[in-house]
Amino acid sequence: MDTLSYKTISANKATVNKEWLLVDAEGEVLGRLASKVAKLLRGKYKPGFTPHVDCGDNVIVINADKVRLTGNKLEQREYFSHSGYPGGKRVTTPAAILAKHPERLIQRSIKGMLPKNRLGSKILGNLHVFVTAEHTHEAQKPKTINLNLLK
Numbered sequence: 429m430d431t432l433s434y435k436t437i438s439a440n441k442a443t444v445n446k447e448w449l450l451v452d453a454e455g456e457v458l459g460r461l462a463s464k465v466a467k468l469l470r471g472k473y474k475p476g477f478t479p480h481v482d483c484g485d486n487v488i489v490i491n492a493d494k495v496r497l498t499g500n501k502l503e504q505r506e507y508f509s510h511s512g513y514p515g516g517k518r519v520t521t522p523a524a525i526l527a528k529h530p531e532r533l534i535q536r537s538i539k540g541m542l543p544k545n546r547l548g549s550k551i552l553g554n555l556h557v558f559v560t561a562e563h564t565h566e567a568q569k570p571k572t573i574n575l576n577l578l579k
Contacts, residue, residue, distance in 0.1 A: 447485045450570035454494040464536035464575045469551050482550055482563040488570050489557045491534040497522055531557040
C-alpha cells in the first residue's frame with residue numbers, strides 16, 4: 429500500500445489561492461451578512477482550509493449604508509467604548525453609527541467574528557467596505573457572490 433497518498437496537506441502562504449469577491453449588502457441583515465463574510469475572509473468555504481494560515485479571500489462589501497437590523501436593534505443596541513480616563517465611557521447606537529460612518533458598523537460586526545489574535549488582525553486587512561456601489565478595486569476583477577447561496 430502506498431502510504432504517501434494518505435498524507436495530510438496543509439496550506440501555507442505560497443500555496444494559498446486567494447480571490448477577490450464582491451458582496452452587495454443592500455437589504456441584507458447585518459449579523460447574517462457579517463457571519464458569512466467572516467467565513468469567506470477566514471477561508472472556511474475552501475476545501476484546503478488551514479486554521480493557522482490566512483487562506484481566505486479578499487472581500488469587497490458595497491452599499492454598507494443599506495444594511496438592515498431586525499427588531500428594535502437600531503435604537504436599543506448599545507456599543508461601548510472607553511477613552512481610558514475616569515468617566516470616559518462612550519455609548520453609541522447603530523443608528524448613530526449608520527448616520528456618520530456606515531462602513532464601521534459592518535467592520536465592527538465582522539471583526540467580532542474573527543479570531544482575537546495576530547491572524548485575525550491580518551485577515552481583517554482583507555476586508556474592504558464601501559458606503560456606495562462604487563469601489564476602488566475594479567482592477568482586481570472581483571467575482572460577485574450571492575450570500576444567500578452560502579450556508
